[in-house]
Amino acid sequence: MFSIAAVAAALSLGPGLVGGPAQNSPASAQSTNGTPAGIKLVGYTGQQPNLFTIDMVPEGFFIQGQNGYELVLAPEKAKTPDPAKPDLSDPKIYTDKIAVYLQNKDFTxxxxxxxxxxxxxxxAALRYIHTGEGTPDEGTAVEATQIxxxxxxxxxxxxxxxxxxxxTKExxxxxxxxxxxxxxxxxxAEKGYAAxxxxxKTGKK
Structure with missing residues (x-):
């Protein structure tokens, strides 16, 4: 359920990207560090999204989409439609991706x-989302991490x-x-969420 975009408590921040999805250019980006598997973080060189700035992304990730509720970063392979993985091409689905969104603290x-x-x-806080109803002690896998x-x-x-x-966590x-x-x-966001x-509290819509 956490791989699907949940936007009920999100607040619209206005229009999406100006000029369409940005492109990350790994060749011109500065590598910063990597995991044992070789995943690197690189300085983000694409067009910045509306009302956000991004400093770094995993190498090859690009802004797949932004609407009034969330910003989605996806791997390079999401640019090529794959009938076997249709969710990858859908920016509304967070599987294999990084999703960024705002939430009202009082409704979270x-x-x-x-x-x-x-x-x-x-x-700040870090939370692990585990599969199923079990706990980490029961050996359930981590489905996603939220910061x-x-x-x-x-x-x-x-x-x-x-x-x-x-x-990695770092x-x-x-x-x-x-x-x-x-x-x-x-x-x-503060004005909208406070309202x-x-x-x-007052029962107004």
């Missing part, structure tokens, strides 16, 4: 006992990494830490 399950972090001086970064009193920036991306933290909202986006919270 608090990370609670999950791993607490500080990213760029902001409170929450507090942006404002009502605003979480959530970056979700599908397990198949193969990134790499995921670096990618999440390099995704930043503009001041305009934070202000708009959403107040309306929920």
């Amino acid at each position: 399950v608090e990370p609670g006992g999950d791993e607490k972090l500080t990213i760029n001086g902001k409170p 929450f970064v507090v942006q404002a009193p009502h605003v979480y920036l959530t970056v979700q990494f599908d397990a198949s991306t193969g990134l 790499q995921m933290i670096k990618v999440a830490g390099g995704i930043n909202l503009t001041a305009e986006a934070v202000a708009k 959403q919270t107040e309306n929920s």
